[in-house]
Amino acid sequence: MGDWKIGDDRRRRSTDQLRELREANDGQVAWDTEAPADFTYLFHPDHVLVGAEDVDEFEAAVARLDKDILGEPPRRDDVLLLGGDLVRYVLAERSGGESVPDVLELLERGGLRQGLASPDHWVHVSPGGGTACPAVEPEETGLTEPWPPVAPQDEGHDVRVVVVDTGWNPPSGNDPRTPWLKGVDGDDELNGPDLRPYAGHGTFIAGVVRCMAPLTTVFVEGFAIGGVGGGGILESEMVRQLEEAMARKPQVINLSAGCRTRLDLPSIAFSRFYRRHLKGEDCVLVAAAGNDSWAAPFWPAAFPWAVGVGSLDRDGRVSSFSNYGVSADVYALGRNIVNAFPDGTFECHETPNKGDVRVFGTGLARWSGTSFAAPIVAGLIAREISETGSSAADARDAVLARAVYDSDPLVGPHMELRQPYPHP
Structure with missing residues (x-):
């Protein structure tokens, strides 16, 4: 090695x-x-x-x-x-x-x-070739509120969102510091005081969805429970997890994971999953575009039936780590997102911070990557369904239609920073 x-x-x-x-x-x-x-x-x-x-x-x-x-x-x-x-x-x-x-x-x-x-x-948690994880490891934050903040929602139709990810941290659902997660459920990722790599990833993403669409029913389907798999899963096993997700009858699935493939050919496993379970269903799959700063296809984000999401910085420019091109149908904030995270001690495993010890004790963390841009879009689609009662496909189209275009042909449509959440 x-x-x-x-x-x-x-x-x-x-x-x-x-x-x-x-x-x-x-x-x-x-x-x-x-x-x-x-x-x-x-x-x-x-x-x-x-x-x-x-x-x-x-x-x-x-x-x-x-x-x-x-x-x-x-x-x-x-x-x-x-x-x-x-x-x-x-x-x-x-x-x-x-x-x-x-x-x-x-x-x-x-x-x-x-x-x-x-x-x-x-398939790995928001990977690509050249990197196999989020853009950075989780970082401590002095903030006491999430960013983007909770977008108030007084009423709406029930919408089911499944986050297929590393699992769920149950204490976050009853923590007074993270009230926006009340009612969220999922497969317990079995956290202890020493946090493993990718701990909290699914919980953080569920929190982002809930901030965008507070009235949604969110379940976190775990594929790396207890640290098994190192945050990765074979595509043949991932589609079994997606089958379990579909059994919950979601209108939106968030998958902040993906892979490159041999010769950049479409993934056979994801193609078969779509044909067997997603095609014709009232369900939209939102996927992270990957964090490798390139345009090569990243699956499943690159499929026309998925909504691939790239990352923006706070100033509205595409993040240096974000993939673009066929894998990014739209861009949303993905740099320095703040949301729920388990309390515990985390030792960094990656250069240049390898060996650095980070202590989390506020119920929140700061994290960057297309992993965290994807649930902003998934949450917006869920909110559109909730507020209008539309189909998942119509909600997807409505949300994407509100994106603005950049003059850079590599960028394409992106979510305006002041929409849907307020600028400070």
Whole structure:
């Protein structure tokens, strides 16, 4: 896991993140480059994903492959994914040490259609290639109120929002310092006095949603409970979490996570989830655009059926870390957001702050990233549904129609800073 360019904080930070992710997942994390800091996507070293109707073509291509590469045929995993619509194969050990992308390239040279089979990519809390986490680790704040502040709402229709994230901190829902979270529920992330990486991420995001739309019903669906996974999850498992989210009949889902993919092809898992569960439903998925300052597609934000959200600074300019282009349909404030956070001691794990100890005892934290821009937009959509009784799709269109445009063609539409929350 060494990196020759040790003097570059960004590269060292990426290496720190991958080390944490790999250790948290028993070494089952691989990347597409020699130096970890240069990665563009992460994947399971032995998994291949194939759509159910493409299984015969995939297995025929494998049968044509040189038997010296795969000593035995891939084993079809018995885990049921998307009702059988998605099939996960486990490759046997490769005699020449070929990676999953190497094997797929050989299969495609032998006639397999490109994109029919895919690595099982690692989805991470607002990641991208080159960084695999929020733009910064959580920071202490002297503020006693959230920013953006709670937008008053006296009445409205009930709206269900599911935040698919790292879990929920139950004390925050009954804390007099964070009254806007009263009634929020979710999968307990099992915090202790020593906070792990990504602790509080889902709680913070739920708080942002509630500040935008106080009358919404919010549930936090946890995918990294108790620190399992290091804040990451395979895309084949993420879609199972999204299935659980859909079972709650939400009108809005917030997913502050995503991934790059091999050859930047659309994620098979997310595509299948949309086709099976989201298409035709009165539900909008809002996703973070990622924090790598680039325009390459970041899934699921880059799909046309998702609302991808980039980050703005307080002055209305695009944050230096924010992705743009196809992954960002709109931009909203994502720098120095303040919201609910568990009390406890947090030790930074990433360069240049590695080893720094931060003590949280006010019920709040300050955090930056597209992770936190996304729930502003998700909350605005939920509020539009609540106040007008419209469908989720109509609410999405109404919120996006109120965005203003910047003269920079890379930026596109963004939420005006004074709307929907007041400027101090």
